Amino acid sequence: MSTPTDAPRHFADSEVGRLRTVMLHRPGDELRRLTPRNNDRLLFDGLPWVSRAQEEHDAFAEALRARDVEVLYLTELLTETLASESARLHAITSALAGLHLGDTLRTYLAAFLTEASPEELTSYLTAGIRNDEVRGGHGLVTALLDPHDFLIDPLPNLLFTRDSSVWVGDRVAITSLAMPARARETQLTELIYTQHPRFAGSRTLHGWQSEHVEGGDVLLLGPGVIAVGVGERTTPAGVERFARQVFHAGLAHTVLAVPIAQERATMHLDTICTLVDVDQVVMYPNVADSLQAHAVTLASEPGDPDMVLAVAPAEPFLEAAAKAMGIEALRRIDTGLDPVTAEREQWDDGNNTLALAPRVAVAYERNDGTNDRLEEAGIEVVRIAGSELGSGRGGPRCMSCPISRDPLTAG
Numbered sequence: 499m500s501t502p503t504d505a506p507r508h509f510a511d512s513e514v515g516r517l518r519t520v521m522l523h524r525p526g527d528e529l530r531r532l533t534p535r536n537n538d539r540l541l542f543d544g545l546p547w548v549s550r551a552q553e554e555h556d557a558f559a560e561a562l563r564a565r566d567v568e569v570l571y572l573t574e575l576l577t578e579t580l581a582s583e584s585a586r587l588h589a590i591t592s593a594l595a596g597l598h599l600g601d602t603l604r605t606y607l608a609a610f611l612t613e614a615s616p617e618e619l620t621s622y623l624t625a626g627i628r629n630d631e632v633r634g635g636h637g638l639v640t641a642l643l644d645p646h647d648f649l650i651d652p653l654p655n656l657l658f659t660r661d662s663s664v665w666v667g668d669r670v671a672i673t674s675l676a677m678p679a680r681a682r683e684t685q686l687t688e689l690i691y692t693q694h695p696r697f698a699g700s701r702t703l704h705g706w707q708s709e710h711v712e713g714g715d716v717l718l719l720g721p722g723v724i725a726v727g728v729g730e731r732t733t734p735a736g737v738e739r740f741a742r743q744v745f746h747a748g749l750a751h752t753v754l755a756v757p758i759a760q761e762r763a764t765m766h767l768d769t770i771c772t773l774v775d776v777d778q779v780v781m782y783p784n785v786a787d788s789l790q791a792h793a794v795t796l797a798s799e800p801g802d803p804d805m806v807l808a809v810a811p812a813e814p815f816l817e818a819a820a821k822a823m824g825i826e827a828l829r830r831i832d833t834g835l836d837p838v839t840a841e842r843e844q845w846d847d848g849n850n851t852l853a854l855a856p857r858v859a860v861a862y863e864r865n866d867g868t869n870d871r872l873e874e875a876g877i878e879v880v881r882i883a884g885s886e887l888g889s890g891r892g893g894p895r896c897m898s899c900p901i902s903r904d905p906l907t908a909g
């Protein structure tokens with residue numbers, strides 16, 4: 499595999515530049531924590547068959563490797579990061595910061611986790627610890643909590659690495675996840691990007707303490723142009739903060755703030771629209787005509803500490819996007835073949851494609867109507883199975899965090 503020698507090692511300025519490196523999370527024991535009592539709270543619609551989900555995920559990773567994409571695994575990076583004492587201390591302190599533990603249990607767990615190997619600590623941080631699994635620290639809190647209550651919550655949505663960090667240019671944004679079940683994920687991505695030797699020197703943006711922005715809402719439409727969905731997960735204040743940061747860092751000239759319905763089916767912008775070419779998106783037709791965008795640009799001089807943002811009135815999304823991208827039109831390929839098929843295939847993440855290069859995209863095989871349409875439009879579809887992976891409501895884009903793509907030429 500070769501990368502252009504003048505390109506930074508970690509870089510992304512589009513959704514479709516040739517994919518070089520991606521971070522995935524192979525589903526593991528954290529999925530075995532899901533029960534009919536907690537799956538709603540943990541944001542899964544069902545209980546996945548874990549070994550089949552792993553097979554499906556391995557096939558996804560293999561399809562990427564077959565296209566010369568370097569696959570990094572979040573848990574491997576985390577375990578390597580946790581070899582450092584300072585990273586371990588940081589990880590343990592943040593994982594035990596919750597107000598549900600009490601001093602006795604927190605002190606016991608801190609000592610217990612400090613003794614754990616990096617592999618074991620990774621496992622506790624991702625699959626969690628249940629009250630009935632601890633051997634010490636017993637007292638009022640352990641007695642009053644239900645035996646099945648989690649002292650450290652499992653993170654089954656780690657599978658969706660897209661949401662907990664986003665590379666924009668040569669910087670990585672640590673996002674701020676809105677749902678309590680996912681909030682701790684970004685403590686782990688922050689630790690990896692700030693303490694793993696591979697990322698030494700990488701500069702970060704945003705942060706998990708900031709206003710909510712989730713990676714599934716962030717679409718790098720092309721060099722200098724970023725669309726950000728605002729709905730169930732990313733807040734208006736989140737997109738404002740994000741816009742200020744990318745303008746300040748010179749990473750974008752326009753941010754499109756795109757209001758989306760606050761519903762589970764459309765939890766992120768990438769559940770209704772993803773790019774499959776430099777000027778083509780696959781899009782949910784039931785919202786395509788009503789989707790609007792406010793173009794946000796910098797009204798003050800670059801470098802002025804009082805950054806003033808100019809916010810344009812709402813315009814149809816595709817028009818606003820094409821204008822900001824400097825192209826004649828952002829063409830649309832519809833999900834499904836009719837409104838009902840479109841609704842079914844949108845729910846099953848037919849829109850949620852991962853581009854490997856212009857006109858080459860990974861998609862769930864089950865969405866026949868959408869995949870046929872993509873192929874008719876000249877897109878090569880790399881089909882993967884997702885019957886179990888999809889039970890958390892996320893497709894190939896949600897399950898991948900591009901760390902390196904070949905740059906697209908601006909303009």
Ligand SMILES: NC(=O)NCCC[C@H](N)C(=O)O
Nearest residue numbers: 541658714766890891892896
């Ligand atoms: N970008 C995405 O749409 N990610 C899918 C996230 C699914 C996860 N179960 C969630 O509700 O957050």
